[in-house]
Amino acid sequence: MYARERGFGRQVKEVRRDFRDSLFSIFMDNLSLKVDVSGLWGIFKVFGKVRDVFLSSGSNSRKSVFAFIQFATSEEAQKVAKLTNGMHVYS
Incomplete structure (x- = not known):
């Protein structure tokens, strides 16, 4: 997605926006190192898009990982x- 940004002197420049800026996330913590x-994606696509x-990366001292799963709408998330x-995932 691109947006136009107008600066001083009436210059116009293209600014690329990351599509993830408009997504809504849920946070999962304490996941197994076996999770990928x-x-x-396969587990959560059953519940929403x-x-x-x-x-x-799972390189912390707790030997667990965390994840953010992102959806298009707040209601869906x-x-x-x-x-x-x-819910237990790969426990």
Whole structure:
């Protein structure tokens, strides 16, 4: 997505916006090191249309990972969070 930004002297420049700026995220913590992006995508697409998944590297001292699963609307993210709260993934 591109947006036009007008500066001083009536200059116009193209500014590229990241599509993820308009997404709504749910946060998952304490996930197994065995979890991968495609696995999370597959699990959460059942509950709503997944737009993006971010998965941490798992290199922290707790030996677990966290993830952000992103959806297009706030309502969809809230619905998914409610339906999956307390769900065990790869435990």
